[in-house]
Amino acid sequence: MPLNLNAKWLVIPALLLASLGLTGCSELLFRQTCVGLTKDMRYCLAPLPHDFAPPTDKPLTHPRIQPATESTTKPAIMASQQTDSNTGVSSPQSFSQKVSIKVGKESHELLTQLELEGERMTLVGLAPLGQALFTLVYDGNTLSSEQSVLLGDNFKAEYLMAMMQLIYWPEQSIRAHLEGGHLVTGLCDAAGDSLVNTSSCRQIYSQDTLISKSALQTHVVQIRYQQNVGDALWQAHISLTMPQAKFELEIEPI
Structure with missing residues (x-):
């Protein structure tokens, strides 16, 4: 049965609020590692890459799309991300973020800590206010979720983990694990002082949308990165939107 992304995301903010004040009482659940973005498109969680690169390898002036069959000259460290599932991050990394979630007219905030070590x-x-809501762990094969029992099955941990990968994982790895869709990358806006900051984008389109000659092509997912030149990807302010689901995700590093 196709996953209803809009319905599943709509319950998350309310459930997060309902969990405030809990002092324990959690359950361990094992989640699926592939999530539906549309009826005919899905993304499957990818193994941890050995290292991370900016959203684009170099400044772009036009959007670009790389077919899955196109050969590349990426460095070996990038190629290994999709060919060697036993390769994890080279050293432990930890990133703190403030996350804002908006679904329709409802908006809420939470704090997240993303930790990468080895293959985990x-x-x-x-x-x-600091109360624990959930802990998600992906080891390259399985995804487990330890969370408040009040969240129940309506809290779709796999979607939150997938969004993090779509945002931070290298382009080559995302393309290798995206089914029924195409990733397009480039600069979001031509205007602006490129010496001060950059605003690059990742956009995911369905296969049918790219084939269509209509000017009204709509992306399924758009991720916008705003960062100063020279900053690491983890220092970027990130905005992810899914128009069909009326869903917005804002990430601010702290």
Whole structure:
């Protein structure tokens, strides 16, 4: 049965609020590692890359799309991200973020801690006052979720983990694990002082949309990165939108 992304995301903010004040009482669940973005498109969690690169390898002046069959001259460190599932991050990394979620007219905030070590990706969610909401762990094969029992099955941990990968994982790795869609990357706006900051984008389109000659082509997912020149990807202010689901995700590093 196709996954209803809009319905599943709509319940998350309310459930996060309902969990405030909990002092324990959690359950461990094992989640699926592939999530539906549309009826005919899905993304499957990818192994941890050995290292991370900016959203684009170099400044772009036009959007570009790389077919899955196109050969590349990426460095070996990038190629290994999709060919060697036993390769994890070279050293432990940890990143703290303030996350804002908006679904329709409802908006809420939480704090997250993303930790990468070896082959393990851990995402911890906290309420604004510091109460633990959930802990997601992906080891390259399985995704487990330790969370408040009040969240129940309506909290779709796999979607939150997938969004983090779509945002931070290298382009080559995303393309290798995206089914039924195409990733297009480039600069968001031509205007602006490129010496001060950059605003690059990742856009995911369905296969049918790219084939269509209509000028009204709509992306399924758009991720915008705003950062100063020379900053690491983790220092970027990030905006992810999914128009069909009326969903917006803002990430601010802290």
